[in-house]
Structure formats: C-alpha cells, structure tokens
Amino acid sequence: MAVTTNTMMLRRELLTRMIKHLKEGTLKENIDRIPYIMRPRDMDPLRCCVYKDRAMIKYRAMGVMGFGTDDEKDEMTSLSEYYDRALDRKKIEKEPLSVMDAACSACVKVNYVVTNMCRGCVARPCAGSCNKDAISFYNGQAHIDHQKCVNCGLCQKNCPFHAIIYVPIPCEEACPVGAISKNEDGKEHIDPEKCIYCGRCISACPFGAVIERSHIIDIFKSINSPKKTIAIVAPAIAGQFKTPLHNILGAIKKLGFDEVVEVAKGADVTTKNEAEEFITKMEAGEKFMTTSCCPSYYMLAARHLPEVKPYVSHTRSPMYYTAEIVRQQNPDATIVFVAPCLAKRFEAYSDPYVDYTLSFEELGTMLIAYNVNASEQSEYAVDKTIDPISRGYAASSGVMNAVAVAVGDKAEIIPVVIDGINKDTIKELRKFAKACPGNMVEVMACEGGCVNGCNVVANPKVATRQVQELAKHKYDNNII
Amino acid sequence: MQKIVVKICTGTLCYVMGGSELQLLGEHIPTELQERVEIKGATCLDYCNQTGSGNAPYVLVGEKVIESATIAKIIYEIKEQAK
Known part of the structure; x- marks a missing residue:
C-alpha cells in the first residue's frame, strides 16, 4: 500500500503544514489560509479547477481535526471554527471513515463502456447477448442504458471488436467485503455495519475521497497539558525508518511524549496466552484455532464469517496487554497508541486503556514538522526484557512463529498462514469451518502483515527486512 | 573506471515523502x-x-541532484552519466 501517489503526498503535505502550526500555536489564525497556500490561483489544478482542489483540502483538514464529512452542517463553517470545536470536545466520534462526496462522484455507475472502436456491426452480438435489453444503437454505435445495465459483462465477452471495456470502481474492487457502494446519487457510502476497517478504500481511491478521522488535536492537547502522555508503539515501527529501533523510539520521545513503550512488550503476553489457549483447545479436541490480534480479521469473523467466529482465539492483542501494563503503572496518563493502520484505530476505540491513536503517517509528518531526524543517535534504552521474537509480529508469519516457539513440544502445530484478506481468502476461510488444512491459522488483513498497513510510510518490502532481522536477535544497537 | 556514486537521502522528510x-x-x-x-x-x-x-525525496547521482526521485529517474541519470 505504500506505493507513492499524489493523493498520499497531498495528505502528508497537509498534515505537515497543520502540525507545524499546531506546534507553534498558530493553527487557528492560519488554518483557513492553508488550502490557498497549497493550491494558489496560478497553479495547475489537480481536479477541474483550483477552487475545487481547495474545497477538498478543506474537507481533508476537517479529517485531520477529527471530523468526518457528515459533521458539516453548514458549508460556511470555517476551519478555524472546527479547530475551536476540536479543542472543546471531550471525546472523538467513533466511526473512523467518511467519503468526501464532492471528490467522489467521478466514478462510473456502470462498469461497461462502449468505446469509439464500436463499428456498429450488423451481427450486434452485444445487444443479442444482453438479457436486460440495455443496448441500443444510434449514430452507428452501441450505447448502454445505465438504468437497465446490471454489469453482467456479457456484451464485452461477445463483442468481436473488443470495443467494450470494463472500467473498475477502485474502492469497490478493493473492499473485500462489499462495504462501500454507491447511493442513489452515484456517490460512495461506507456501510458501518459491514466495514472491517482494513483501509483499502483509502489507498485505492484515485481521488483520495475517503478520509480518516485523526486524533492529532486531542493528542496535542494532552501533550501540552500537565497530564502524562505515553506513546505505546506497534512493532511495525521498526521498519519505518532507515535507522535502528532505539533511534526511532528516541525520536518519538522528542515529540513531547513522557514515555515511549514498545507494544512488543504486550506481544510477549499475547504469545504466552495464545500458546496456552491453543494447547488447552487442542487437548479439548477442537478442530483449529485462529489468531485474533489483527482487528480487521477479528471484525471480518464477527461481521461476515459467523462459522469461523467460534474458532477465533480469545487472547487479546499486544496493544491491549501493553496498554494494560502501562495503565497499571500510570492510572491518570493519556495513552496514545502509535499504529500502522486504520483497524488498530478502530480497535483502540473499544479498548479500556488506550485513549488515542496516532498513525505512522501522522507520526512521520510530526517528525518532519518538529524537525526531528529519526536517524539521529538516541540514548533511548530499549527494553531488554522483551523477547525479540515479539518484534516479528509485524510481518506475516510473525505471530505464528512466536506462538509455535511458545507451544514447543506441548502440542503439535500444523500451521496455516492467511497472508492478506481478499475475496478469495475469505472464501478459503469459510471452508476452514468445515475442513481446516491445519490446526493453527494466522490471519493478517494486509498482505505481508502490519508492515503493509494502510498508514505506513516505508516501502513494505524494505520494512519487512528490517522487522524480520530484528526479531532474530537479542536487541543490539547496531541492527537496522 | 570511476564509479558513479548514488547517494540516497534517508532523512525523515525524504523517507516519509516516498x-x-x-x-x-x-x-x-x-x-x-x-x-x-x-x-x-x-x-x-x-x-x-x-x-x-x-x-x-532527493538523490544525488554523481554531482547531479534528482528531485522527486523515483527509481526510474535515478536509473535514467545513471545511464546518462555512464555514456
């Protein structure tokens, strides 16, 4: 997902600009100017005109301040007013995604389009094969009636000139569970009952129309209050910058966090509990058990795979255990989970100990805005009690490896790894309820694991190498 | 023959920006x-x-600075300098 695109760069530029002002305490007076600075009148527009570009930046800026597009009741409300509201709020709305409908409407309603290559032939197999009578001819070419077409694709299959093309709707193709679809106006809408928070639609939309509610303002409020603010950081962080882990964690601390704790610490607990649970379940004769730490998979099982749900482990995620440990020692602190993906942001909403989530992308832009170089040598002392194998949770097979070592010879593990949730692997998982090819199933929603989460900054291939290398050895300050 | 030195910036900004x-x-x-x-x-x-x-992100190929660097742009410049 970390293939660099313009929408991604725009988002990161906006985040950096806003955070710079937040840091200086000058956001309120400057925020309404940011869309104009980013898209001046003499600049080539990305959309139809700079005015629309600016309007979309405004919605995006609302997202950065924790609002969804549905929160807009009056179009005249300025960004500085939203900033005031963000400062006043006690808690943030839960549903993390919304669609900027003005940015979205660009996509087709019907996937099949007759191109100019249509010769208007005599045989007309397109019209002959259409069961819905959706094809008519005028001006010597075929035309598809959007009201009648049901996207079956028969016309395309039968056209002898290959004149009919399939135009995908990227967000709908990317969504593995059919949670994003068009409303009667042709605008995409995310069904909160179906969404599993995998974040694919955010990366897939070429117009960047899906926006995420950020907690940045709330995190800043906490950092600047007398309250202690503690960052707990997901294992995938180790691959996000080209520098050893202790430098990255040290750089995070420089952003104003009172403490920075590795979530690998909680992964130690997850490994132990999951191994014990596995042994108990196998002794009790259960067919198989699946991991539970990827919240997107957890939601998939809960909302779409009732037959697999009973096999999901009851062990909690590394985030949960880490936050629990930190909370016991710091009952009044604000706990910020630094996460690679949207699913973790969703999980944190129902976590009893985590207050806010900061995505890797937000963290990266925060480092830029603060002029903190992640590679700078740091004195940060890495927690030596953490089992290095726990740092491997961030890559596919990482959880399986850790649990297998913990189970040892107490039970026989026949591993099955589902590397990435998509329409095919969902079908495969559904079959497991009847016949599972193994007895321990690891599922991660993103191909390659958390290093490929929707909010990462580093190339997943580069990040995977760093994470896997780190998981092999006791912590050494020289390993990247 | 003298080597063409490619310096890839791994500073935070370059890294985050792709x-x-x-x-x-x-x-x-x-x-x-x-x-x-x-x-x-x-x-x-x-x-x-x-x-x-x-x-x-920035990359130096020999003496030349490549802005908004991509792998394709860097290789193009290497080929130019290798001529």
Whole structure:
C-alpha cells in the first residue's frame, strides 16, 4: 500500500503544514489560509479547477481535526471554527471513515463502456447477448442504458471488436467485503455495519475521497497539558525508518511524549496466552484455532464469517496487554497508541486503556514538522526484557512463529498462514469451518502483515527486512 | 573506471515523502551497469531545507541532484552519466 501517489503526498503535505502550526500555536489564525497556500490561483489544478482542489483540502483538514464529512452542517463553517470545536470536545466520534462526496462522484455507475472502436456491426452480438435489453444503437454505435445495465459483462465477452471495456470502481474492487457502494446519487457510502476497517478504500481511491478521522488535536492537547502522555508503539515501527529501533523510539520521545513503550512488550503476553489457549483447545479436541490480534480479521469473523467466529482465539492483542501494563503503572496518563493502520484505530476505540491513536503517517509528518531526524543517535534504552521474537509480529508469519516457539513440544502445530484478506481468502476461510488444512491459522488483513498497513510510510518490502532481522536477535544497537 | 556514486537521502522528510522505495534501487540497476554504480545512504542531504518539502525525496547521482526521485529517474541519470 505504500506505493507513492499524489493523493498520499497531498495528505502528508497537509498534515505537515497543520502540525507545524499546531506546534507553534498558530493553527487557528492560519488554518483557513492553508488550502490557498497549497493550491494558489496560478497553479495547475489537480481536479477541474483550483477552487475545487481547495474545497477538498478543506474537507481533508476537517479529517485531520477529527471530523468526518457528515459533521458539516453548514458549508460556511470555517476551519478555524472546527479547530475551536476540536479543542472543546471531550471525546472523538467513533466511526473512523467518511467519503468526501464532492471528490467522489467521478466514478462510473456502470462498469461497461462502449468505446469509439464500436463499428456498429450488423451481427450486434452485444445487444443479442444482453438479457436486460440495455443496448441500443444510434449514430452507428452501441450505447448502454445505465438504468437497465446490471454489469453482467456479457456484451464485452461477445463483442468481436473488443470495443467494450470494463472500467473498475477502485474502492469497490478493493473492499473485500462489499462495504462501500454507491447511493442513489452515484456517490460512495461506507456501510458501518459491514466495514472491517482494513483501509483499502483509502489507498485505492484515485481521488483520495475517503478520509480518516485523526486524533492529532486531542493528542496535542494532552501533550501540552500537565497530564502524562505515553506513546505505546506497534512493532511495525521498526521498519519505518532507515535507522535502528532505539533511534526511532528516541525520536518519538522528542515529540513531547513522557514515555515511549514498545507494544512488543504486550506481544510477549499475547504469545504466552495464545500458546496456552491453543494447547488447552487442542487437548479439548477442537478442530483449529485462529489468531485474533489483527482487528480487521477479528471484525471480518464477527461481521461476515459467523462459522469461523467460534474458532477465533480469545487472547487479546499486544496493544491491549501493553496498554494494560502501562495503565497499571500510570492510572491518570493519556495513552496514545502509535499504529500502522486504520483497524488498530478502530480497535483502540473499544479498548479500556488506550485513549488515542496516532498513525505512522501522522507520526512521520510530526517528525518532519518538529524537525526531528529519526536517524539521529538516541540514548533511548530499549527494553531488554522483551523477547525479540515479539518484534516479528509485524510481518506475516510473525505471530505464528512466536506462538509455535511458545507451544514447543506441548502440542503439535500444523500451521496455516492467511497472508492478506481478499475475496478469495475469505472464501478459503469459510471452508476452514468445515475442513481446516491445519490446526493453527494466522490471519493478517494486509498482505505481508502490519508492515503493509494502510498508514505506513516505508516501502513494505524494505520494512519487512528490517522487522524480520530484528526479531532474530537479542536487541543490539547496531541492527537496522 | 570511476564509479558513479548514488547517494540516497534517508532523512525523515525524504523517507516519509516516498523515499523508502528508493532503498530497492540496487535490485533495479541493469546488470551491465552494476559494476559502475556505488549506492550510499545519506542521513540528510539538506536539500529539503533549501527548497521546501514539495520536491522530496532527493538523490544525488554523481554531482547531479534528482528531485522527486523515483527509481526510474535515478536509473535514467545513471545511464546518462555512464555514456
């Protein structure tokens, strides 16, 4: 997902600009100017005109301040007013995604389009094969009636000139569970009952129309209050910058966090509990058990795979255990989970100990805005009690490896790894309820694991190498 | 023959703005040029402070600065200099 695109760069530029002002305490007076600075009148527009570009930046800026597009009741409300509201709020709305409908409407309603290559032939197999009578001819070419077409694709299959093309709707193709679809106006809408928070639609939309509610303002409020603010950081962080882990964690601390704790610490607990649970379940004769730490998979099982749900482990995620440990020692602190993906942001909403989530992308832009170089040598002392194998949770097979070592010879593990949730692997998982090819199933929603989460900054291939290398050895300050 | 030195900026700004992908450069250099090229990391080349964040990531190929660097752009420049 970390293939660099313009929408991604725009988002990161906006985040950096806003955070710079937040840091200086000058956001309120400057925020309404940011869309104009980013898209001046003499600049080539990305959309139809700079005015629309600016309007979309405004919605995006609302997202950065924790609002969804549905929160807009009056179009005249300025960004500085939203900033005031963000400062006043006690808690943030839960549903993390919304669609900027003005940015979205660009996509087709019907996937099949007759191109100019249509010769208007005599045989007309397109019209002959259409069961819905959706094809008519005028001006010597075929035309598809959007009201009648049901996207079956028969016309395309039968056209002898290959004149009919399939135009995908990227967000709908990317969504593995059919949670994003068009409303009667042709605008995409995310069904909160179906969404599993995998974040694919955010990366897939070429117009960047899906926006995420950020907690940045709330995190800043906490950092600047007398309250202690503690960052707990997901294992995938180790691959996000080209520098050893202790430098990255040290750089995070420089952003104003009172403490920075590795979530690998909680992964130690997850490994132990999951191994014990596995042994108990196998002794009790259960067919198989699946991991539970990827919240997107957890939601998939809960909302779409009732037959697999009973096999999901009851062990909690590394985030949960880490936050629990930190909370016991710091009952009044604000706990910020630094996460690679949207699913973790969703999980944190129902976590009893985590207050806010900061995505890797937000963290990266925060480092830029603060002029903190992640590679700078740091004195940060890495927690030596953490089992290095726990740092491997961030890559596919990482959880399986850790649990297998913990189970040892107490039970026989026949591993099955589902590397990435998509329409095919969902079908495969559904079959497991009847016949599972193994007895321990690891599922991660993103191909390659958390290093490929929707909010990462580093190339997943580069990040995977760093994470896997780190998981092999006791912590050494020289390993990247 | 003198080697063409490629310095890839791994400063935070370049990395966040898409620079991490450039770490894979080594795998993409054509076989016939591999002997001619030496890839080095650089903590921060400081170009970001000179021109603003819009043009990161930065890469130096020999003496030439590549803005908004991509693997394709770097290889193109290496080929030019190898002529």
